[in-house]
Amino acid sequence: MKTSTIFSIFASVFLSSISVVYAAEDVATASNVTDAIISNAEADGIDLFALDPAILNSALSEISSVYGQVEETATTERRRRSLGHLMGRQTPDRTDIIDVHTHAVPDWYKQMVPTTGGNPTPTWTIADHVTFMNNQGINKAIIAISAPGASVYPGQKGLTVALARFLNEQVAAYCRLHSGRLGFYAVVPLPYTQEAIAEAKYAIQNLGAVGVVLLSNHESYYLGHPSFKPFFQALNGLGGRQIVYVHPNTPYVKSGNNLIEANPTTYPTGNIEFYFETARTLMDLTLTQTIHNFTNIHYVIPHVGGAFPAAIDRILKSVPAIYDSSLQIYSTRFWWDSAGPTYYHQVAGLLGYGIPKSQLLFGTDFPYAPIFTQAGSLAAVKASTLFTAAEKTAIFKNNAANLFGSKLP
Ligand SMILES: *[C@@H]1O[C@H](CO)[C@@H](O)[C@H](O)[C@H]1NC(C)=O
Numbered sequence: 001m002k003t004s005t006i007f008s009i010f011a012s013v014f015l016s017s018i019s020v021v022y023a024a025e026d027v028a029t030a031s032n033v034t035d036a037i038i039s040n041a042e043a044d045g046i047d048l049f050a051l052d053p054a055i056l057n058s059a060l061s062e063i064s065s066v067y068g069q070v071e072e073t074a075t076t077e078r079r080r081r082s083l084g085h086l087m088g089r090q091t092p093d094r095t096d097i098i099d100v101h102t103h104a105v106p107d108w109y110k111q112m113v114p115t116t117g118g119n120p121t122p123t124w125t126i127a128d129h130v131t132f133m134n135n136q137g138i139n140k141a142i143i144a145i146s147a148p149g150a151s152v153y154p155g156q157k158g159l160t161v162a163l164a165r166f167l168n169e170q171v172a173a174y175c176r177l178h179s180g181r182l183g184f185y186a187v188v189p190l191p192y193t194q195e196a197i198a199e200a201k202y203a204i205q206n207l208g209a210v211g212v213v214l215l216s217n218h219e220s221y222y223l224g225h226p227s228f229k230p231f232f233q234a235l236n237g238l239g240g241r242q243i244v245y246v247h248p249n250t251p252y253v254k255s256g257n258n259l260i261e262a263n264p265t266t267y268p269t270g271n272i273e274f275y276f277e278t279a280r281t282l283m284d285l286t287l288t289q290t291i292h293n294f295t296n297i298h299y300v301i302p303h304v305g306g307a308f309p310a311a312i313d314r315i316l317k318s319v320p321a322i323y324d325s326s327l328q329i330y331s332t333r334f335w336w337d338s339a340g341p342t343y344y345h346q347v348a349g350l351l352g353y354g355i356p357k358s359q360l361l362f363g364t365d366f367p368y369a370p371i372f373t374q375a376g377s378l379a380a381v382k383a384s385t386l387f388t389a390a391e392k393t394a395i396f397k398n399n400a401a402n403l404f405g406s407k408l409p
């Protein structure tokens, strides 16, 4: 039997049994989660079956397998309790570090995206992730899909929208498995603004995402692009504080309907272009005054701003009318993560603008940064002479707690 035939049988079985509504409060089980995912997508006008059947099947089976583990864990816990272990779950010995910049790489996604920023996409499992956290003393982490997010099929809206939904269901499942330790930033299918609004709502309100991850550019459009304004407007209007995590992407230029990688050097874009990408998109968000106008939105900025701090005066001195107001936003609604080798020297450039140290967060970039970078980065924060012990504790934990508040897992 051909895969497609097997697949359509598989699909029709699931489609015929749609009846449930899947919400964060629901106990979704491995046996019914697939139905719920498909019917919720349908309700939002998303055709998950637009995706390649092989990908769709791998994704559904990985998601079901994770929910299977959620059930097993719950059963084990019940048994422990009924056996008289009334002490609750034993708390392993770890510190309170919160990692705000870290990634999930479902195997089915790695197959679609074998390279990231010109480097091989790392191999990852949720179990390895938790082991890494335990070894590094990290208690809680906010995970996200890295670049290119759902932007894997340039120009193909249906596929991009379906992929975004699958990625969010997948990452939400990992968070369910380690509730209390993992939260996530949801991907959105920009540049398709209306679909991105619908996905952000679903992920935040139904799946419990702590915020959204936006790429520096989506199919060549930087975040201040006029067509994205309704997205920021809608997010801003969701009520309460909303969090946007900005992640660098490979730069592209559009030529007709073709996207052309715009790396002018021979080096992989992840190695250095990502820093310029962060600067470009923050410049765009600032000069369009997107960050000024939508005041409920807070931004998590990777790599203490990449190349942006070096460019701030250059950019803003030419627009004196928004100089002070922009620095004010960088000091209150921008939160700068430490991912990468940023605390040897680079962070001093950001602090030179008077950004309060209470806006600094800790991030590892696991598993994309090589292990020596992750451990070295943590050591560099600990060894830095720019911060007092109390300020370091705040970088590792309190500042993130202030940003996320009740959204913290
Ligand atoms: C899945 O089934 C369980 C019972 O087996 C039920 O409690 C739960 O509400 C269902 N969840 C969904 C999303 O249908």
Ligand SMILES: *[C@@H]1O[C@H](CO)[C@@H](O)[C@H](O)[C@H]1NC(C)=O
Pocket: 229, 288, 289, 290, 292, 293
């Ligand atoms: C923000 O508001 C200013 C007017 O105060 C306006 O000039 C600008 O176009 C607005 N930008 C966005 C992205 O809403």
